[in-house]
Amino acid sequence: MTPVILCGGSGTRLWPMSRHNLPKQFLSLLGDSSLFQEALDRVSYISNENVKLNEVLIVANEEHRFLVSDHMKDFPPTHFKLIIEPLMKNTAPALTLAALKASEAGQDPILFISPADQVIENLPSFKETIDKAIKTASEGNIVVLGVRPDSAHTGFGYIKNGNQKGNNGEYDVAEFKEKPDLETAKKYIEDSSYSWNSGIFIMKAKVWLDALKHCRPDILHATENAYKQSSYDGVFFRPNSILYEKISSESIDYAVIEKSPNILYPAKVLFLDAGWNDLGSWDALWKISKKDKSGNVVRGDVILDDVKDSLVYANDRLVTMAGLDNLIVVETADSVLISSLNDSQNVKNLFSKLELHKREERTLHRKVLRPWGHFDTIDLGENFKVKRIKVNPGQSLSLQKHKKRAEHWVVVKGVATVVCGEKEMTLNENESTYIPCNVKHKLSNRSENILELIEIQTGQYLGEDDIERFEDIYGREVNSHVE
Structure with missing residues (x-):
């Protein structure tokens, strides 16, 4: 069995804590662990004496790859593979990438497909349901986990099950219903044959690929083309970005699952009674x-x-x-x-x-995480911006320059190595330097301690896209206009 964690999603209903650069799966909303870390922890509940777990496939967006790496630092790295989408194309292409990777060398494992931003409170009950789902999926079925509704919720899709119960407690899926209006949702919860679609699926890798070929061959072929020209960037597995851009954006549900009662592979629903919650609001x-x-x-x-x-x-x-x-x-x-x-x-x-209104608050927190550390915009006014910057030990910002702003750096803690034009200098605590407009510069922390400095930007334009990058140790594209 190959677990697949889909780590996309924006969680806009949990704004202002969830934002584009820090979506809800990376937030610690119920304890010390993030929802993504809890999803990784749940993988251990899938295995049993009859089920061997392959490495976990994590599909994440390009912009969140360093967040994913940071949240995985306490997990054994040999157990995971990171698949990086160049841009968000919804869940169907993401799952297709994982299925192609899982099917390499002629393998056909069962896939356990789970979003990274859900809560499961009763793990023993969760394991019991997954055991049944594995047996059902091994027979060539598409299994979706349904949750008995406790309210007339309009934010979920609904599943209508048939009357015949299978050997593993599964029911045939009679019909999938899109997110209803309130009056329709009230009718659904009065009918015991309806359940919420949890977004958790279990099926063989080739079942997904064959079903997608039947329902949306354009998505399959386009994703295969991008996959065939993929490459490794350190720990990141990357499909070809130019070819990936040509893929249609579609969800797992719309592309295949909601059509599955009428295709070769039957859809089955198993009821998950394990304290499931998608924390969608x-x-x-x-x-x-x-x-x-x-x-x-x-x-x-x-x-x-x-x-x-x-x-x-x-x-x-x-x-x-x-x-x-x-x-x-x-x-x-x-x-x-x-x-x-x-x-x-x-x-x-x-x-x-x-x-x-193009408000920056929709995407960025005041504190912005970067692979080298983070910065916090502590003051902003006409023609100036003040940042508190922390650089982790052994890390470095890219070699870059700005066309519309100058910068003043004051070291308050640690030792900074600064390149400014043709000069390289070392700054200790209470020392400062000036970075003029249009001058290449670089900030590094070569010590074993945190580097902290205050950056004062001055100029008529202080947007984060005023950057031209020339070199970067993290594999970010030059001239990508992202600091």
């Missing part, structure tokens, strides 16, 4: 989180008075509330969300308005 997080005696879920520096049934997350500052109930309040360094708990699905509409 703030109210979903509130429902499964530990609450105080007033029904509140609180995290961070929060003081409440006469507040009931609310979720309050403070990430950077003190948050106080009085005489309120049924609210979501999420504070970050640059944004605050306030919403009714009952209307948390509408956060997606707010996010659309952020996109309409």
Whole structure:
């Protein structure tokens, strides 16, 4: 069996904590581990005396590859392979890449396909269901895990099962239903034959490839072409980026699963009763989180008075509330969300308005992670920006220059090695230097300790895309306009 972790997704309903550069699968929402790390942990529950696990295939987006690597640092590296999508094309091409990789050398393993951003609370029950799913999938079936609905949810697809129960507890899938309106969802939950589509699938690799060939041959052929011209970049397995761009963007459900009652490989549904939650909204997080005696879920520096049934997350500052109930309040360094708990699905509409106004807060946190460390924009005004930069031991920023801004660097901790034009210098604590416009420069930390400095940018344009890169030790493209 080959586990496949699909690590895409943006989690816009969990804004402002979930953003494009740090989506929800990399957030620690319920404990110390991120949702992605919890998904990796769950893999160990799949194996048994009859099931041998191959290496785990992780499919992630180009922009998140270093986040994935960082979140995997405590896991044995020999157990995983990282497949990097040059750009997001939804889940069908992502799974196809994994199926092609799993099928190399004529193999045909069963694939356990799981998103990286879900919660499973009851792991013994999860294992029991997966054991049944493996048996069902080994017979050539497409298995989807269904979850009995506990509310008229409009954010999930629904599965209607038939009446005949199989040897492993599975049912034939009679029909897949798209995300319904509220009135339709209410009818579904009154009918015991309907379940939510969990997004977890189990099937043989060649079953997926053959089914895709039948339903969407264009996606299969385009993905195969990109796969055949793939290459390794360190630990990253990369399909050809030019050919990958030609692939149609489509989900697993729309491409194949929802057509499967009418194709060669039958779809079966097994019911997962294991505390499943996709954490698709703030109210979903509130429902499964530990609450105080007033029904509140609180995290961070929060003081409440006469507040009931609310979720309050403070990430950077003190948050106080009085005489309120049924609210979501999420504070970050640059944004605050306030919403009714009952209307948390509408956060997606707010996010659309952020996109309409091209607000940077929709994609970037004030603190931005990079493969060399991170930076935090601590002040911003007309013609200036101030950043706090931390560079990890042995790491280096790219050799680069800026056309529209100059920079002043002040070392506050550690030792910096600086290239500026033709000069190389060493800066100790309390020492500084000036980087003019249009001059090639590079910042490195050759020590064994964290390097911390304050960067003051000055100029009429201070956007993150004002960069021309010439060399980079992390394999990022030159002139990619991403710092």
